[in-house]
Amino acid sequence: MTGRPMIMMLPFLTALLAIGFAISGRRGACIGLWVVTLLVFAAWCQYHMTGVLPISL
């Protein structure tokens, strides 16, 4: 937790929109929203992966 705002359901929303565009035949919009979803995924990973792992690698 870093104190920055985050909305957990956001990647599901962007993914749902991407699926809607794929169904309606708009490939470019679908791929664009796939990229947005992946970026949100990466940001949320960074948000939740701040703790130190209890192992040595």
Added chain:
Amino acid sequence: MAGDIFSGSRRFSDGMNALGLAAVCGVLLMAFIWQVAFDELPCPLCLLQRVGFVLVGIGLLLNVRFGPSPLHYALILFSALAGAFAAGRQMLLHIGPADPGYGSPFLGLHFYTWAFVLFVLAMAWTAAMLVIDRACADAPRVRRNGPLVRAIIWLFFALVAANLVLTLLECGFGECADDPVSYLWWPR
């Protein structure tokens, strides 16, 4: 002759992509049933792994809707890598000998371990499909899908919508608790 071979492999590829999308639906359905029936709330990393499966599913959906393309397979590979990263991180969090892990195990493994296995399998599957579809170029064309494939596509859409609603009920418009015990907007 070569045309026949590629036509046969294209039918096989279409079937495999639809089957892959059905498998992703199976994973999302299992997670949905486990959450609602057994009242086990997903942690943020668990939700991120679901997002990873949804991203894999979008790559498969693109193959199903527009025909196979190296670009779509690349999206599946990136998605599986991202999902494996989140699942691997959660495995390492609970890898200590005295750690009971998060949630109930299923067939001897926790769900994040299953997720890691499935993401690795998705990568191997994509490598195999790139061999089968080696002649395909990036020539997107909207396809007329049969009723069974359309049902799989709409099931995928419905499952992602259900995940959106469940996440909204659990976390609202904010972050989720690291170890959630109740829904924010769903008194049960």
